[in-house]
Amino acid sequence: MNLLSKLRIQLGADCLTKRIPRLGQVTEAVAVQMGHxxxxxxxxxLLGFFKDELPLNASNYALQQDRAFRGSRFMPYAANLLFVLYDCPEGLRLQAQLNEKPLYFPNIQHRAPLxxxxxxxxxxxxxxCSFKQECELPSHI
Structure with a gap:
């Protein structure tokens, strides 16, 4: 796996864990991370959104006109991705929103699952992955 893929994994892990309150202690009303x-x-x-069952290739292009992965439709210039955490009686719930529209997490049938x-x-x-391990220069340099 290349370094860029490993760093994407770290970003995905951070988005799903770093801002979650420990033991119900909410210290921030909102946490914002900016990107492009x-x-x-x-x-x-990486999170599996907009994944088509059949991979797109030259031999099935005509069959893929209604494919889910169409970046020009879900990724405009000013796109935004939100993870909204709700404190509900049954536990914390997480909702993903892309461009202010709720997304279902892949293979999870609830709009805001636990x-x-x-x-x-x-x-x-x-x-x-270990950012330090992947990006730190060797000590002998």
Missing amino acids: AKTLLPLLT YHTVKQAYQQLLLG
């Missing part, structure tokens, strides 16, 4: 469409598109892909459910679904991603 070139950051959001790989993150959405955070625990989302965390389980992305368990491999949440292991992340």
Whole structure:
């Protein structure tokens, strides 16, 4: 896996874990991270949004006119991705929104699933990678 892919994994893990309050202690009303469409598109892909069952290639192009992954439709110039955390009686719930429209997490049938459910679904991603290990210069330099 190349370095850029590993850093995307770290960004995905950060988005789903870093801002979640510990033991119900909310310390921030909102946490904002800024990026660009070139950051959001790989993150959405990493999280499995807009994934088509059949990969697009030259031999099936005509069949793919209604494919889910059409970046020009879901990733305009001023795109935004929100993760909204709700404190509900049954536990914390997480809702993803793209351009102020709710998204369903892949393979989860609730618009705002329990955070625990989302965390389980992305368990491999949440292991992340070590930014320090990947990006730190060797000590002998």
